[in-house]
Amino acid sequence: MSNLVKLFKHQEEALNETYEKNRVAYYLDMGLGKTFVGSEKLWELNTPYNLVVCQKSQISDWKEHFETYYQEYKVIVYEKQSLEIIPPESVLIINYDKAWRRDELTRLEDFTLLLDESSMIKNERSNRSKFVLEKLHPNNVILLSGTPVSGKYEEIVSQVNLLGWKISKDLFLKQYTEREWDEIDGGYKIVGYKNVDRLKRKLTKYGAVFMKTEEVFDLPPQNHINVNVKNTKLYKEFSKHHIAEYEGETIVGDTPASAKMYLRQFAGFMNKNKVQRLKELIQSTNDRLIVFYNFKKEYEIISQLCEELERPVSTVNGQMRDLSAYEEKNNSITLIQYKAGARGLNLQKSNKIIYFTLTDESELFEQSKKRTHRIGQDQPCFYYYLLSEGSIEWRMLQVLKEYKDYTDELFEKEEVKK
Structure with missing residues (x-):
């Protein structure tokens, strides 16, 4: 553990559960400290380079976080810097909508990819998702989200592919959703879910940790x-x-x-x-x-x-x-x-x-x-x-x-x- 970081018990448990995995998803409820768990896993994986992709509004928070708790890293808010001048032991931070416009990032090697609010790639046809899923080739993957599916399990397919579970959207829908024909729109619509326990076991096998606030703390009503x-x-x-x-x-x-x-x-x-x-x-x-x-x-x-x-x-x-x-x-x-x-x-x-x-x-x-x-x-x-x-x-x-x-x-x- 980084000398400057003190984790809560539940955060240590999440890291211990995934200690031997290099592709992980920390689906911790908002307020449980995903930032600390994700950054500590990144530190443990210890690759020469690290790429953090987040929302624009969170760039300064991530920069401050790494500069405060992981002072051995050089923290760079990435714009268009040449990869050749970026030293090892670096953390590059960029927002989702800039990332897919920076083709030079596809040449990045020996790196850990951390996606903050990984639900941002739930639409596998969007430019940001295609860039992450098809063009980046990270050694390790860390996904962070408090709401990975927002009640819609079908929205997790692109994320589980990053974890190494190569399941097609069509097969996922057949195995885990209940669908009915919609006479008005002329297509199948999802009306429910099935095999949910099996799905959660499968996700756990591929490095996903789910944790709700009420399982950890007694928060006020x-x-x-x-x-x-x-x-x-x-x-x-x-x-x-x-x-x-x-x-x-x-x-x-x-x-x-x-x-x-x-x-x-x-x-x-x-x-x-x-x-x-x-x-x-x-x-x-x-x-x-x-x-x-x-x-x-x-x-x-x-x-x-x-x-x-x-x-x-x-x-x-x-x-x-x-x-x-x-x-x-x-x-x-x-x-x-x-x-x-x-x-x-x-x-x-x-x-x-x-x-x-x-x-x-x-x-x-x-x-x-x-x-x-x-x-x-x-x-x-x-x-x-x-x-x-x-x-x-x-x-x-x-x-x-x-x-x-x-x-x-x-x-x-x-x-x-x-």
Whole structure:
């Protein structure tokens, strides 16, 4: 073990279970310290070079982690450096969407590949997945994820191939899923799963370790509170006709995707009642609050509201990552855009999350809740869902609780049923 690292018992157990394996997956629940387990395994494997692929928002965290705990490594945020000038004992860090555009990485040899949030390669046809699966040739593989399948076992196929289990998607579906013919779409759809215990044994054989928080720690209870918000005539008008006027602009939902998006916006920042309800919630406490949102306009409105209320603001989105107010001020409001901050952040100084609007991605939804409900949290956690009455948001929450994405296709089917 690295001299600067002190592991929890459950982290040592995960490493011990996989000691003799060089291709491993640590599917540890959010908050159980996958970063430490993955980096310690990387250190144990001791290859000359190491490649860490993560989300853009996590690059600085990984860099700081290795520089703090593994000072023998040269840590490089990889851009376009020549591989010839990179010395042994290096850790290269790059985000998923840059990695597949860096063809020179395919020439990397004698290296360990660590994929943070390995569910990012669940779509084997995406550019990022093809690059990892077909073009990289690592000596060792480490996969990290708290939500490797998001309730959909079929999404793990690309990951198990990296572990060395060479099973085709078609054979996986035959052995482990229940399918029915969909008369509407003209294809088979997955309606359930079978042989799940056998699947888990197989995954364990190939180096996968599954661990849930409740199996390790007694974390405080979670409390989920639906906050009903009065809806608007504009929402009802757009819901019925898919066209409405908003602040002098004609809003048209001429495709299922655009109709779904605008309904979410009419139920969100276009609903002044929701903004007022958020204001009341913020005024009701001086505690640290986390607010999740989707759209840029939502951020503008909420940050302006916080300014009016004289509350210090931290921000995590695609353009900015500033947690200084969160760290320093007990009454801070931290505004987080789902894709930029639902994963990876340690925010257990707060125990209250407000969902101004919902994401339509199950994995992001589950990950967001774990920002506060994790090791170090000693208070009950509260989740406030602001839901415009009679709106798409109630159905979205129901689907998310079933660990499913609220897709455009699902929205379209529900529109047809109307």
